[in-house]
Structures are given as C-alpha cells and as structure tokens.
Amino acid sequence: MTNRGSPTRNIPAGDISRPGVLRTSCTRPVDIPRKSATPRPHDSLREISWRLEPRDYVLAHLLHDHRYLTTAQITTILFTAERTCRNRLNTLRQMGFIDWFMPVRPGAGRLPVHWVPGLLSARYVALHHGERPPTPKAVREAQDALVSGGHLYHTDGVNQFFVDLLAHARVHPDTRLVRWWPTRRIAAAVDHNVRPDGHGVWREDDREHERQVAFFLEYDTGSCAHSVLTGKLAAYRKLAAGGGPRWPVLFWMPSTVRETNFHRRLNGAARGLIVATAARDAAAELGPTGAIWRVTGNGRRRLRLAELPGQIGHAGAYHPGPPTPEQDPLYLLRDDIDPNTP
Secondary structure, eight states: OOOSSOOOSOOOSOOTTSTTOOOOSSOOOTTSOOOOSOOOOOSOHHHHGGGOOHHHHHHHHHHHHHSOEEHHHHHHHHOSOHHHHHHHHHHHHHTTSEEEEOOEETTTEEOOOEEEEOHHHHHHHHHHTTOOOOOHHHHHHHHHHHHHOSOHHHHHHHHHHHHHHHHHHHHOTTEEEEEEEEHHHHHHHTTTSOOOSEEEEEEEEOSSOEEEEEEEEEEOOSOSOHHHHHHTHHHHHHHHHTTOOOOOEEEEESOHHHHHHHHHTHHHHTTTSOEEEEETTTTTTTOTTSSOEEETTSTTOEEOGGGOOOOOOOOBTTBOOSOOGGGSTTGGGOSSSOTTOO
C-alpha cells in the first residue's frame, strides 16, 4: 500500500487527487506522502510512545471506528491548517502508526488520499479495548479490503455528515457531538434489529436548558429506489415496539427534488416513527445542524437538528441508553470531562 519511508517536505500545489483531474505530468497530488531517508516503520508502540500526542490516539480511534478519513476531514476534526495536518499524518505513517491509499473512481478519476489504520494504531485500539492485537498480516488484509471495497463514496458521505457536526461544534462551544457510532457498533447495541448508516447524539446548551437529540442516519446517494428507502422503516418500527429506541430516523438526501419526491411517499410508511428529511444541496450554508429538517406530519416547517422530537431513553436489551463521557469522539482531548464521571 505504501512505500517504505516517506518525505516531510512541502508538496507543490496542483492536487490531482481531486475528482476529474487527470495526471498530466510527474507532479504528485498534494497530500501523497513522498519518499525520504527515514528508517523503516517501528513494530512496537513502546518505541514510539514518546512521540505520540493525545490527538494521535484520537485519530487511531476514529480510523478504527469509521474505516477511513480523508486529509480534509482529519484537518476539520483535529487541526487548524491542512499543511500541518499533512505533515503530521506523514510523520505518523513513517512511524507505522497509520497508512493511506488513493482510490480511483470511474468517471471521477483520482480521489483524495484516504487514511486508514496502520499496524501500530490497530494494536493500540485493540489493546485499549482489552482485545487481542491483530497480526501484521491481518492489518494488511483489512487495509486491502478497504481499498477494494465498493462503498467508498457512500462511506465518505456518511463520515462527512458527522465531520460537519464536529466542525460546527469547533466554532460553537455551546454545541457538541457527544456520540458518533458507525453501522456495526449501533447495530450491535440494538441486537442487529436495524443497520443504520450511522448514529449520533447531538447536544446544544443555551441559557435556559440543554437540548440533546439522538438519531439514526440513513445516507442516500440517489441510487436506491424510494421503495427501498421506505422499506427500511419497518425494522425501525419493530425495534421501537420491542423496547428499543424511538429516535428520529434522518434521511440525508442528495437534492431538494429527490427529497420532495421521497417525502410524499413517507406519510404512510412513517407511521409510529419520527422521520425527517433534508437535502444536501439546500443545506450547503446551514449545514446539518441548521433549520433544514422536515419531519413527517409537521407540514413544511423545517427544524434544527437540536429541535427534533424524541427522548434518548434508558439502556436496555435493545437500547444503548444515553451517551457516556468516554463515547465522545474527542474524549481524549476534552479538558472539561471528569474522568471519574460514571
């Protein structure tokens, strides 16, 4: 996947990794690591522990949970400048902590560099959770599976939804994404009764009270028939009837036209559930936290994410309950969380 050793020097402008930009010279994309005379990657966490920062451990957990993230997404979450981010990611790659690949999509050309768990970050996360660390072979096979998988565009979109929430929280300290779970984790928490594309808990504080909303996310690329999307709601209804969470189900649509057509089909299919829709093209300025969510049975009024109805509820056999401090995706960077809080 990678060349052993990699450069830290700045890379010339002209990022050919962007969709539709083809290679016309030997200039490399801006976020591709280069060769350098650095030693081979380490094979022990102990050897590099003195070089790791809390932010690096956060990145390890994020890559483990969400499979891969682009340089731009990591910059948004953890850095203030993309050049600083690229340099740090390159350093971590040289140490063997993380790795990368550059996908190519038919019709779009080269896509941006995607960062994935490396041997040492995979070992760290496994040991952190009290699990047996993976072998180098297992890590390579997992990386290759990500490269050859066919859901990159969808996964990128799902991740971007939550990255946008984290970006909003960075500039609005009264807001926070206090839980961000991928499909496999939320599915396990509800005994695999539903498999949403993601789950989150969004919190907003104001002078009067705290608003906290949990939700299931269904990310629509526009390739599925409306009947397939509405067909997913039966499982959510069954989950709620069995004691599971009755959280809002959010359909994140690619366009206003598709959202409008889909919303017409929801009236009957959404009975007994809280279902909301929004379109990405109409939310470019407000983002997913803004007053963009149209709830079935609520007319044409749009609500902010924090205004969506529904109670988080209590933990049970099919219910993960409210978020805990360590479930915050940036928990290791928080200085306002008491580590002794249950």
